[in-house]
Amino acid sequence: MEVSSSSGRGSPEPILIRMGLLCLGLLSRPSPLLQRLITSRHFVHIMSCPLYPTQPCELQRGRISIDSSNSHESKSPEFEAFYVLRPRGPSGEETKAAGLSVLSIDMCVSENKKAHNTDKYKCSTLIVRRNKEFTIIIKLDRAFNAEQDDVQIEFMIGSLPNENKGTYITLSIGKRKHNGHWKGRVVEIQGHDVTVGITPDASCIIGRFRTFVAVMTDLGKWRTQRNVDTDLYVLFNPWDPADQVYMDKEEDRQEYVMNDVGTIYNGEFNNITSRSWNFGQFEEGVLDACLMVMDAGKVPLLFRGNATEVVRQGSALLNAQDDDGLMVGNWSGDYSGGTAPTAWTGSPEILLKYVKEGCDPVCFAQCWVFAGVLNTLMRCLGIPSRVITNFFSAHDNTGNLKTDIVLDDDGKVDRSRTKDSVWNYHCWNEVYVKRLDLPEKYSGWQVVDSTPQETSDGLYRCGPTSVNAIKEGELSYPFDAKFVFAEVNSDVIYHKSDKSGKMEIIYVDSAYIGKILVTKKKGSSTYEDITSTYKYQEGSLKEREAMQTAVRRGVSTKDYLPLTEAGVDFELQADTIKMGDNLKLTLNIKNQTSHTCTLSATITGCVVYYTGITSTTFKHENKSAIVEASKTESLTIDVKALEYMPYLVEQSNLLFVVYGHVEERDASLSSMRVVTLSPPELAIKMTGSPRLGKEVMISVDFQNPYNFNLQNVQLRIDGPGLIPTKLKHYSQILPGASVKYKVSLFPQSLGKKVLMACLDCPLLRQVTNQLEFEVVQD
Secondary structure (H helix, E strand, O other): OOEOOOOOOOOOHHHHHHHHHHHHOOOOOOOHHHHHHHHOHHHHHHHHOOOOOOOOOOEEOOEEOOOOOOOOOOOOOOEEEOOOEOOOOOHHHHHOOOOOOEEEEEOOHHHHHHHOOOOOOOOOOEEEEOOOOEEEEEEEOOOOOOOOOEEEEEEEOOOOOOHHHOOEEEEEEEOOOEEOOOEEEEEEEEOOEEEEEEEOOOOOOOEEEEEEEEEEOOOEEEEOOOOHHHOEEEEOOOOOOOOOOOOOOHHHHHHHHHOOEEEEEEEEOOEEEEEEEEOOOOOOOHHHHHHHHHHHOOOOHHHOOOHHHHHHHHHHHOEOOOOOOOEEEOOOOOOOOOOOHHHOOEHHHHHHHHHHOOOOOEEEEOHHHHHHHHHHHHHHHOOOEEEEEEEEEEEOOOOOOEEEEEEOOOOOEOOOOOOOEEEEEEEEEEEEEOOOOOOHHHOEEEEEEOOOOOEEOOEEOEEEEEHHHHHHOOOOOOOOHHHHHHHHHOEEEEEEEOOOOOEEEEEEEOOOOOOEEEEEOOOOOOEEEOHHHHOOOOOOHHHHHHHHHHHHOOOOOOOOOOOOOOOEEEEEEEOOOEOOOOEEEEEEEEEOOOOOEEEEEEEEEEEEOOOOOEEEEEEEEEEEEEEOOOOEEEEEEEEOHHHHHHHOOOOOEEEEEEEEEEOOOOEEEEEEEEEEOEOOOEEEEEEOOOEOOOOEEEEEEEEOOOOOOEEEEEEEEEEOOOEEEEEEEEEEEOOOOEEEEEEEEOOOOOEEEEEEEEEEEOOEEEEEEEEEEEEEOO
């Protein structure tokens, strides 16, 4: 007698058999056949099964449990019975699976990683990419017979493996050929070794899978033991046209996926500066840390095959504003509880610290740190990405495409009534993704921003939103298009407030915001101007059409009252100077009318954070000029170092606001100018020639050029593929004193390398430098 049943995981047959036998009372009066059945270990196994077995998506107290952890595992038994009732046979049939056993599994790590463009990852485990075949070698205790043997290869991820949810993958070779979403084939049989080619699905979940090989018999499934050495990571595949993140140019893939060091731009648009950043996506432990970030954020495994979803989740998970994410944002200037944002040199130190400290948020970050680490997360998982800097980026708290600056009766910025701000620069990311939820023309580069500014669907995150859609004013598509559109297209509206509090609009500057957007140029450390990918030229027909489209999609109209034309234009110019130097401002006044104009101007200088939030006002000066028709006059404003130095906040930015009034037309105008003070030099020198495996000495030198002590100084040296982050502390550096920090390197790979250094202390931020060189064969 034989009762066959399904061999699927979590099958209800044992419970049905058990309940049926109990209900019939057969257990109290067993027949000889049943007596033999009862003594068999298969029946014992059946009777030991719980009445309500754990299902892949189990009901617990009325809720469905969603698998959201890559690191949590289910225990897979070495033997799974198929619950077959049959006469007792020779014991050998019950204890040996058709005379076939799996001795070992060779994941062919080196060959596969090279073929999958994952050989740069410092990880001994196999890493492959979606929709590309990899091979494994299964060593058996005898020759494999494809006509008689039935072998199943299993891949599992998470604690609730489920074939329907893509967390339990099975492939069969031999007499019962079965392929699901993943494809498998026998490549070669040589002696007792079977080489199998396996191709993960182009949309499969990305993460770390457990690998098993099972021999199938009539009695059950005999599975290999759990072995971490046979695990494999599956990543997105920008090399494959079927993958959602496909890029067709190899030079793009090398820059936006494989480059592990980058340049992030800051400063202000008249004086763009930069700092190197160690993305370090291939460094040891970083891939596991990236997966841990998603686990800690409880991102369902089911979502992890969709690049759009991974990007959106990543945007929220990187900040700890509302969900205990990776990093704590801090713009207060007080970083005593952690590391100043300006002191970091790269992502690996932050990610590894997060894992080491039990997923406690790392302190502290600002926009370029959020962007740098998000870039690492994306590239590490296989999603092409890059860091963008928007100079004069609007933070529009009222959401009306208007950045309102309120001046008091004296022409100074009224801090209590100015709620919007213009960041000197703001960094975000772009990822290259096919948007399956949007029309095809809106695929490609997508904006994603993890700096916590505003909430989106209840969490502090932004994007992904299509760059092409932003340019065309198509703001109804997800996600957060209106906010990004405002960051690059807002008008700056100057209001004048009198002593009674009454306000009037005095001037509108429609060209100030989004002055220039830049990113690192491919194969270079210089920047590429990508402003034209976000918006059409100011004042062009296309620009007006895009704005009209944006209005139809819900953006507020520009319903400002017509303003009296001043007939005069002015521009404030400043030289690039170092912190501690005197500054000379030049106000160029151009009379565009055919009549002489009399202009009175008020110049206000204040210290400002890079986010546009003003601090102390240190200068207030009135000037006047008579400008003949169609002529230009210049006024000079001298700013002494002793005026601004006592009030400097981090990153050394000065903001000058000019308010002007033209007497003949009774018209007003206004303008702003940010001046970024350059920090002192940090020198990096190399002694010796950089050769593979040979020692070279690196020294970092700094001299304090100021007449005050620098206290609590941190000096970092970092370089992907060269050296783990080195940190040196100095309690103080006296005026005029110098420090020298030496380290030795033993380059382990050939090619271009970047070594970066950063000095940071409460009175001096953003002191950075980098050394680029090429490692050659000895």
